[in-house]
Amino acid sequence: MSFEIPNPYKGNYKLLIIIPLLLVAVSLFFIPSIKKGVDFKGGTLVTMQSDVPADTQKLAEALEANGFSVSSAKSLQNPKGYEIEVEIERDENLTRTDELKSEFFNTVEEVSRLEADASTANNSSSEAQVKYADAKAKIDVISNGIFAIAGMPQDAEKANSTNALKASVNGAYRKIIDGNSERLSAVLSKEVPYESASFNEVSASLSAKFLEKALNVVMYSTILVCIVVFLIFRSIVPSAAVIVGAVCDIIIALGAMGMFGIPLTLASFAALLMLVGFSLDTDVLLTMRVIKRKEGDARTRAYEAMKTGMTMSMALLLSFICLFILASLTHINTYYEISAVAIAGLVGDLFATWLLNAIIVLNYAEKHGHSGESERGIIASLFSN
Amino acid sequence: MISINELVRGAKSREVIAVFAFTLFACLLMYLDKPMGIPIYIVSILLVGIASVFLHKDSLRVAALLAIVFLSAFSIWSNGVKFGIDFSGGVRIPILLEKSVDSVTMEEMVTTIKTRAASFGLTEVKVRPIGDSEIYVELPQSNPKLVKDVEDILSQQGIYNGIVDGKVAISGDEIYSGSIYRVPSQYLQGADWGVSFTVTQAGASNFAKVAKGKANYPLYMFLDRPQNAIIILNESELMSDAKKQGVPMSKSKALDLATSAMRMAGDDIPVYLEEDLAKNFTLVPRDNMTKAIVNNASPLAEKLAQAGFVVVGKASEDMTPQYVVSPSSPASDAVTTWKAVGLLSSPRLVASVTEGVPNYAYTINGPAQGDTSTAKLLDAQKKERELESLLKGGALPVHITIGSKTIVPAPLGEEFLRLSLIGVAFALVTISLMVAIRYRHLNIVVPMMFISFSEILILLAILGAFTIDLAGMAGILAAIGVSVDAQIVVTDELLKKEEETKKRIDKAFAIITTSVMVAVVAMLPLLLLSGLVEIIGFATSTVLGSLLGLFISRPAYGAIAERMFENS
Numbered sequence: 022m023s024f025e026i027p028n029p030y031k032g033n034y035k036l037l038i039i040i041p042l043l044l045v046a047v048s049l050f051f052i053p054s055i056k057k058g059v060d061f062k063g064g065t066l067v068t069m070q071s072d073v074p075a076d077t078q079k080l081a082e083a084l085e086a087n088g089f090s091v092s093s094a095k096s097l098q099n100p101k102g103y104e105i106e107v108e109i110e111r112d113e114n115l116t117r118t119d120e121l122k123s124e125f126f127n128t129v130e131e132v133s134r135l136e137a138d139a140s141t142a143n144n145s146s147s148e149a150q151v152k153y154a155d156a157k158a159k160i161d162v163i164s165n166g167i168f169a170i171a172g173m174p175q176d177a178e179k180a181n182s183t184n185a186l187k188a189s190v191n192g193a194y195r196k197i198i199d200g201n202s203e204r205l206s207a208v209l210s211k212e213v214p215y216e217s218a219s220f221n222e223v224s225a226s227l228s229a230k231f232l233e234k235a236l237n238v239v240m241y242s243t244i245l246v247c248i249v250v251f252l253i254f255r256s257i258v259p260s261a262a263v264i265v266g267a268v269c270d271i272i273i274a275l276g277a278m279g280m281f282g283i284p285l286t287l288a289s290f291a292a293l294l295m296l297v298g299f300s301l302d303t304d305v306l307l308t309m310r311v312i313k314r315k316e317g318d319a320r321t322r323a324y325e326a327m328k329t330g331m332t333m334s335m336a337l338l339l340s341f342i343c344l345f346i347l348a349s350l351t352h353i354n355t356y357y358e359i360s361a362v363a364i365a366g367l368v369g370d371l372f373a374t375w376l377l378n379a380i381i382v383l384n385y386a387e388k389h390g391h392s393g394e395s396e397r398g399i400i401a402s403l404f405s406n
Numbered sequence: 407m408i409s410i411n412e413l414v415r416g417a418k419s420r421e422v423i424a425v426f427a428f429t430l431f432a433c434l435l436m437y438l439d440k441p442m443g444i445p446i447y448i449v450s451i452l453l454v455g456i457a458s459v460f461l462h463k464d465s466l467r468v469a470a471l472l473a474i475v476f477l478s479a480f481s482i483w484s485n486g487v488k489f490g491i492d493f494s495g496g497v498r499i500p501i502l503l504e505k506s507v508d509s510v511t512m513e514e515m516v517t518t519i520k521t522r523a524a525s526f527g528l529t530e531v532k533v534r535p536i537g538d539s540e541i542y543v544e545l546p547q548s549n550p551k552l553v554k555d556v557e558d559i560l561s562q563q564g565i566y567n568g569i570v571d572g573k574v575a576i577s578g579d580e581i582y583s584g585s586i587y588r589v590p591s592q593y594l595q596g597a598d599w600g601v602s603f604t605v606t607q608a609g610a611s612n613f614a615k616v617a618k619g620k621a622n623y624p625l626y627m628f629l630d631r632p633q634n635a636i637i638i639l640n641e642s643e644l645m646s647d648a649k650k651q652g653v654p655m656s657k658s659k660a661l662d663l664a665t666s667a668m669r670m671a672g673d674d675i676p677v678y679l680e681e682d683l684a685k686n687f688t689l690v691p692r693d694n695m696t697k698a699i700v701n702n703a704s705p706l707a708e709k710l711a712q713a714g715f716v717v718v719g720k721a722s723e724d725m726t727p728q729y730v731v732s733p734s735s736p737a738s739d740a741v742t743t744w745k746a747v748g749l750l751s752s753p754r755l756v757a758s759v760t761e762g763v764p765n766y767a768y769t770i771n772g773p774a775q776g777d778t779s780t781a782k783l784l785d786a787q788k789k790e791r792e793l794e795s796l797l798k799g800g801a802l803p804v805h806i807t808i809g810s811k812t813i814v815p816a817p818l819g820e821e822f823l824r825l826s827l828i829g830v831a832f833a834l835v836t837i838s839l840m841v842a843i844r845y846r847h848l849n850i851v852v853p854m855m856f857i858s859f860s861e862i863l864i865l866l867a868i869l870g871a872f873t874i875d876l877a878g879m880a881g882i883l884a885a886i887g888v889s890v891d892a893q894i895v896v897t898d899e900l901l902k903k904e905e906e907t908k909k910r911i912d913k914a915f916a917i918i919t920t921s922v923m924v925a926v927v928a929m930l931p932l933l934l935l936s937g938l939v940e941i942i943g944f945a946t947s948t949v950l951g952s953l954l955g956l957f958i959s960r961p962a963y964g965a966i967a968e969r970m971f972e973n974s
Contacts, residue, residue, distance in 0.1 A: 060940070065810065070818055100821045119807070123504065126805045133584025137604035140582075141766045182606060184579050188563075195561060202810075217818075222810030227502060234938055241931035249927050253920050288877065291941040294932055295884065295948055298925030305921045306895065314913075316902075329898040332844055333891040336837050340887035343833035344880060351822055353492075355876040359944065363884070 029327075030320040034380060041377040044369070045269050048276020055279045058286030058358075059221060061235070063111040063228035064092070067205070069215035072102045080107065080212045087208050097352045104352050105213055109205070114170050116225040118197050121166045123226070125190055128163070132156045133183040157183075164190050171196045235290055242294060246301065253305070258385045259312050263304040266370075266378030270300040273369030274362055281361065289358040296366035299337060303330040303374045311382050319386040327375050338367050412969070416465030425454060425466065429473040433480045443485040444871040451477055451864075459957050464965035471962035475860045478867035487870030490878075490943075493823040495816025497545040497553055500809035501560060506538040507804055514791060515802050516541060521745070522559050522630070522800055531556060537942075541806075553811060560808055564800030569626040570755065572669035575616040576625075578799045580609025586797050588790045589769060599786035600771030601793045610764035617755055618762035624740040624752040626667050629800050631748050633673055635697040636689070636715070638706060639664075639746075640680040643725045653731045659739075664727050667741040667749060675699075675747060680706060691715045699746050701725050720746045750796050826879050833886050834859060841890065845897065849970045854893045857959045861889045864954055865947055877940065881947025888925075888951050892918045893963050900967055911964050922956040925949075 029037055059066045069075075077094035084091050090110040097104045132153070139153035157178075164177035164186060171193040180186040202220070209218065223231070247264060254260045274296055283289060310326040311319050341363040348356035416422060432450035436443045451474050458470030491498050507515070512535045519541065523531045532544040543560070545552055566578030582604050589600035605613065617623075641657065644664065648655040661677065668675040683689065683706055691698075691714045698715035700707055701722055711717050724745040730752075731739050742752050753770045770793060776782035795801060838855045845851060865885055869878050899914035900907065926949050932938065933945045 070815060099818075100825065101815075101818045123805070126504070130584040133582045135584070137582035137585035137766075140607060141604060182579075182582075184581075184583065187583075191562070217813050217815045219813040220810040221812065224807070227809070231938065238931045238935065238938070241935060242928050245927045245930065246924055249924055253923075287938055287940045288880075288944070291877070291932065291944045294928055295925075295944075297928040298921075298948070298952075301924040301928070302891065302921040305924065306917050309917050309920065313916075325898075325902075329895060332894045332898070335840060335844075336890040336894065337884075337887035339836050339840055340833045340883055343829050343836060344883045346832075347825060347829040347883075351825055353822065353876060356880055359877075359880045359884075 028320075028324045029375070030323050030379070030383060034320075034383065037376045038380045041269060041372040044276075044372055045272050048273045048279075048369075051276040051279030052272070053279065055275060056282060056284045058284035058289075059108060059223045059228070060286045061228050061232050063116070063223050063225045065109045065111075065205070065223075066221040067107045067109065067209065067218060068221070069105040069107075069209065069213055069218045070099075070102060071105055071213055071215045073214060074098075074103045075105045075213045077105070077107075080105070080209075083208050083212050084109065084205075087204060089205065089208070099352045100350065102216075105215065106352075107209075111223075111225055112201065115197070115201060118167060118170050118194065119224050119226055121163055121170075122190070122194050125160065125163045125167065128156070128160055129183060129187055132160050136183050160186070164193075167193045167197075171200075231287065235287075238294070242297065246297060250301070254308065254312070259308050259382060262378050262381040262385070263301060263308055265381065266304040266373045267297055267300040269373040269377055270296060270366055270370045273373060274366035277365030277369070278362060281365070283358060283361045283365075286354070286358055288355045289362045292359040292362035293366070296363065296370075299363075299367065300370045300373065303333065303370060304378050306330055306333075307374060307379055308382050311379075311386050319383055323379050323383055327379070330374060331371070334367055334371060338364065341367065416468070419463075419465050421457070421461060421463060421466045422469040425457065425469045425473050428454065429476055432477060433484075436480060436484050440484070443481065447477060447481040447485060447867070447871060451868075455958055458961065464968075467961040467965045471857075471860060471958055474958060475863060478864045481867045482863075482870065485867075485871055487866060488873045489819075489823060489870075490873050490875035491544060491812065491814050491819065492876045493814075493819045493826075493874070493879075494546075495814050495819040498812045499543045499545075499553070499556060499560070500536075500811075501541040501543060502807045502809050503539045503541070504805040504807070508538075511803055512538065512541075514795075515804070518795060518800060518802055519543065519560065522564060523556065557808060560806070563798075564630045566797060566799045567628045567631050569628065569670055570616050570620050570623050572666075572674075573616045573671050575613050576605060576609055578797070580606045580612070581797055582606065583798050583801070586794055588794065589771065594771060597771035598774035598782060599790045600769050601790055601797065602767060602769040603797055604767050607764075607766075610766050613759075614762050614764040617760045619760060620755055621757040621760040622738055623755050623760075624667075624742075625755055626741075626749055627751045627753070627796060628748045629750055629796055631670070632675065632697055632699065632718075634692060634695055635699055635718075635747075636676045636678065637668065637699040637747060638678045638680055638683060638704065638710075639725050639727075640701065640704075643701065643722065644679065644727065646726050647728045648731065651729070651731065653729075653733065655729070655731060660727075660729070663729060663739060663741050664744070667727075667744065667752070668747065680704060683709075687713075689713055689715070699725075751793060830862065830879075830883055830886070833883055834862070837886060837890050841894075850897055850967070853963060853966045853970065854890065854897070857893060857963045858886055858889045861951065861954055861959055862886060864958075865951055868950060869943070869947060873943075875943045878943030878947050881944040881951070884944075885947055885951030888948070889955050889959065892921075892955055892960050896960065896964055896967060907968050911968055915960070915964070918960055919956065922952045925952050 075096045077096050081091040081094045084107070089112070091107060092110050093106075093108045095106045097106070135149065135153040135156050138149040139147075160183075161177035165175040167190055168175045168177065173193055173196070177186060180189060206218070209215065246267075250263050251260045254263070271293060274293060277283070278285065278289065306329060307323065307326045310322050314322055316322065317325075341360045344356055344360035345364060347353075348360055428450070432446060436446050439446065454470050454473050454477070458467050501519075503515075516533050516535055519533050520531070523533070523543075532546075534542050534544070536542050543556055545556065563578075566581070567574055568576040585604035587602055589602050594600050644660050645655070645657065648660060661679065664677045668677055678689070680700075687706075687709055689710070694714060696715055697718050698710040699718045699720060700710065702719040703722075704719075707717050707719065727741045727744040729739065730742045738754065740752055741749065743750055753772065759765055759768065772789065774782045774786035774789060776785045791803070795803065834855070837858070838851065841854055842851045862882060862885065865882050866874075869882070874882075895917050896911065896914040899910045902910060929945050929949050933942065933949055
């Protein structure tokens with residue numbers, strides 16, 4: 022058995038760049054169709070465990086009839102029977118309730134303090150009274166908003182103290198939240214004979230928070246990675262080539278998410294970040310071998326690097342294929358999202374590294390007749406002897 | 407090839423013997439001091455790792471890897487591996503804080519939730535902080551009633567009551583919660599801390615009436631005082647605080663103090679001694695809702711249940727009343743705290759508030775304990791915060807939202823765990839096969855797979871010392887691939903015969919170090935800044951896997967492979 026990979030860097034290798042560029046173009050086309058999971062979109066993901074499969078069509082209809090908008094319903098087999106998964110879109114009333122509640126609790130302490138001031142001030146026309154009346158009027162509007170959603174009389178102004186108002190707002194809030202989940206449970210238990218159900222509910226404010234944090238992480242990661250890469254190579258073209266390779270890889274992975282319907286969740290987001298590391302792994306191997314080495318000519322070095330890099334990618338692919346198989350047996354979403362994104366990205370990395378990054382680096386090395394500067398990066402020299 | 411001679415020489419070197427001796431010593435410590443097992447494990451692998459990194463010696467590198475593998479295996483056996491509810495089954499209720507808080511506030515919130523859960527008799531509840539803006543409340547089993555109770559505790563405020571001489575002097579409804587504030591130090595007039603608040607008109611006149619002529623009486627402040635209940639404690643619980651303080655107190659005096667603190671017009675909580683009841687059990691519940699508060703392990707629990715009481719079990723420390731005792735004026739002795747019944751503080755009334763004239767603003771102040779001025783200041787701040795929270799009905803310092811619960815049935819979780827572990831084993835086997843086909847040399851395949859296996863073991867031990875969740879398990883699987891990757895770089899470099907071995911190893915390490923750097927840097931913001939706990943397990947295993955590889959297993963693999971290749 023021989024596993025010689027054909028050497029792509031013989032002859033006019035520059036044309037090879039068309040393949041990854043095409044792939045990137047196709048991916049860009051699919052990126053807009055990426056579905057956001059509940060983590061980033063908000064909504065409720067209900068996972069039920071049952072002994073029998075469910076009629077998802079009927080279940081979705083029953084939920085819609087009760088005022089829930091269903092974005093997906095699946096029934097899958099897992100080791101202990103069936104897993105039924107329903108994704109329900111965020112109810113606008115609940116979003117509004119959360120906003121009002123958060124507004125209420127942000128102002129209620131201040132109103133209570135003004136109330137105390139007003140009650141101890143003797144003069145009825147004093148400034149404290151006026152201030153309290155103003156603040157009370159404002160918080161009454163917020164409270165009435167919550168009462169309205171709860172279907173209760175809008176009589177916040179009748180509450181004789183902020184403490185009493187707080188208690189009734191709390192009650193109204195519980196009524197809305199409990200009412201909603203009881204209604205949902207009632208429909209679900211009527212349609213599916215489930216043993217256990219788990220609700221992953223992400224409010225609008227929480228999903229906004231997740232999105233903000235994720236964007237922050239992407240920003241910091243990008244900046245840090247760029248700094249480190251430039252520190253290692255200390256020249257523009259190789260550093261840029263490495264980063265272009267990683268960016269293309271991520272674009273290809275995102276394209277695959279759009280094409281195969283892998284949702285963007287916290288788990289797939291983490292997998293994407295990990296891909297940056299994997300992708301840079303082979304990019305760094307290639308660039309270091311081609312630019313910082315002397316043995317043979319640049320093309321041979323690139324080819325040797327490719328053999329090593331392919332073996333590495335194979336090892337990684339195998340471990341994620343195992344995870345993917347595990348995901349299809351258990352239907353654990355976290356496993357599925359991480360492994361699917363990683364597999365797509367690793368395959369994309371083969372193209373991005375060996376057909377795009379390699380072309381840029383080889384072209385650069387042949388033009389500049391590079392024959393190795395210092396063997397080690399400055400950071401590397403800190404660690405090994 | 408490594409000759410037997412070299413092995414023996416390596417094993418006899420002083421450093422190697424020291425590392426092995428240290429390893430055995432650390433294992434012994436772990437075994438003897440089980441509660442400290444995890445910190446001991448972490449510190450010892452760090453020490454061995456540092457020794458291996460800074461003393462550049464091949465024999466030591468291999469020895470360090472072996473030592474760490476041994477320590478990890480021992481830790482798995484002795485400390486165990488903890489799995490999240492995804493694998494062990496149970497219910498998780500996430501609590502989202504409106505804004506991020508510092509670690510002191512976080513600890514306080516966790517304590518408040520625990521205290522309130524305990525006051526409802528929910529002792530199996532686990533409360534743990536997650537990042538700086540989330541708290542997980544976990545129950546080991548999915549009992550809908552239990553889940554509902556926890557949700558109620560979290561969403562409802564507690565009820566505050568201040569009782570003077572058996573009468574309610576003030577209740578939470580009558581305090582303007584926005585008016586509660588900590589008194590600035592310049593107005594404290596000699597006290598170490600003070601909390602001030604304003605009450606409503608009705609509250610002021612009620613307080614004036616109840617407190618009239620009660621100068622120097624304690625104001626027993628309760629949070630969620632149980633209604634329609636009795637309490638039964640044993641002698642050692644009754645006397646333990648007096649013993650600890652080293653003050654003489656008779657049993658009957660202690661019982662009197664406890665009884666007087668439990669008085670409230672129309673709803674006294676009678677206090678009984680377990681020893682008395684054991685001799686002569688004649689208790690009859692008032693109705694079928696009457697609670698009997700007893701120690702979890704009380705031998706009377708069964709009898710009480712038979713008699714028709716609702717038995718509420720408490721931890722021993724909550725059953726122990728704390729006293730303030732002053733030998734010079736025995737009349738002012740009192741119970742200060744008794745967590746089992748929600749008695750959290752009992753300040754004394756000063757003469758000026760007991761004249762029968764309605765007063766709107768009150769201040770509670772007192773001394774702080776501590777040997778140094780910083781310790782005293784910290785204690786004062788803690789007391790202020792506790793009091794503030796008590797007056798607000800056990801309110802948490804930051805507003806919270808209860809997230810939706812995750813329920814995993816135990817058998818399903820176990821099945822997930824079983825399959826996941828099979829998956830890890832399967833991945834190890836497939837990758838071994840691939841490496842075997844690629845290199846076709848036992849000398850390469852065996853050390854490579856040994857190193858990967860070691861890394862997985864170490865990761866399991868380290869992550870398992872905290873908690874392995876789904877994301878963490880996915881990270882462990884990914885780490886297998888990552889671990890083999892760098893060894894492929896070393897092997898391919900060594901297989902070239904152009905230069906001396908040492909140089910080739912250095913070259914391989916330059917590449918590995920660089921790629922670990924970028925991989926870790928790419929993940930670091932997720933790990934340190936985001937607080938996205940759902941995926942932190944994944945980030946941790948990937949970063950930890952990379953670092954472990956760079957510092958421990960790659961050097962060891964290099965040291966082994968260098969010799970393996972020399973003569974092959």
